[in-house]
Amino acid sequence: MEKIASFTVDHMKLLPGLYVSRKDKVGSEIVTTFDLRMTRPNFEPVMNTAEIHCIEHLGATFLRNHPIWSEKTVYFGPMGCRTGFYVIFAGDLSSEDVLPIITELFSFVAEFEGDVPGQDPVECGNYLDINLPMARYQGQRYLEVLKNITSDRLSYQ
Numbered sequence: 001m002e003k004i005a006s007f008t009v010d011h012m013k014l015l016p017g018l019y020v021s022r023k024d025k026v027g028s029e030i031v032t033t034f035d036l037r038m039t040r041p042n043f044e045p046v047m048n049t050a051e052i053h054c055i056e057h058l059g060a061t062f063l064r065n066h067p068i069w070s071e072k073t074v075y076f077g078p079m080g081c082r083t084g085f086y087v088i089f090a091g092d093l094s095s096e097d098v099l100p101i102i103t104e105l106f107s108f109v110a111e112f113e114g115d116v117p118g119q120d121p122v123e124c125g126n127y128l129d130i131n132l133p134m135a136r137y138q139g140q141r142y143l144e145v146l147k148n149i150t151s152d153r154l155s156y157q
Contacts, residue, residue, distance in 0.1 A: 009156050011041040016145045017153030018095045018102055021086065030092040031074055036102065038084040038142045046082035050131035051138050053078075054116055055109055057124070058135065059085065061117040062108045069101050095154040103146045109139030 005022050019035040039046060056078055063073040074088040089098065116132055118124050145153070 006035075013157065014041050015153055016040055016084075016142065017149060018099060018146065019154065019156055020093075020095055023092060029090060031088055031090055032093040033086055033088045034093075034095065034098060034102075035079075036085040036087060036142070038138060038145075041081065041083050044083075047138055048131070048134065049082070050129050051134035052082060053126065054130040054132050054135035055085065055138065057116050057118045057130065058109050058112055058139075059087075059105055062105050063087070063101075066101070066104075099146065099149065099154075103143065106139045106143045106146060110136055110143050112136060112139075 014037060016037050016039060017035075019037065021033040021035040023030055023032050056076070060076045063076050064070050066073070069089070072090045074090060076085065076087045078085050087098075087102070091097075112132065112135075116130055119127050119130050121127050
């Protein structure tokens with residue numbers, strides 16, 4: 001079996017950042033998958049499921065309600081390794097193209113107060129496993145990466 005593209009990235013060198021993971025043609029359209037790498041793989045502790053779950057609820061709700069990006073959002077969800085998230089947008093996009101919306105998204109997460117959207121037993125299959133204070137912390141931590149991002153953290157080396 002061929003290795004998938006994400007397994008060809010050297011995770012021992014990968015730093016938190018915003019990377020184009022892949023571009024795929026779907027019919028006549030291009031969709032771009034982004035790697036929102038929030039922690040340094042194999043060096044930092046991974047995020048716990050409760051904050052990841054919370055960020056997933058907040059992030060998906062934010063993007064699917066955004067006045068510009070709602071129609072371009074295909075998917076927002078966590079990486080299995082718990083070091084970040086994937087977001088898929090319609091379009092042939094670069095990391096620089098989406099940096100403003102991803103910064104806006106994580107500002108929303110870092111500052112969110114109130115009831116987490118979908119944190120209800122009717123709306124979510126694991127509604128008790130949500131940690132808003134840690135989601136806000138992780139959001140603020142990643143927001144600092146985004147605000148100070150350099151070109152080496154916008155594309156895989």
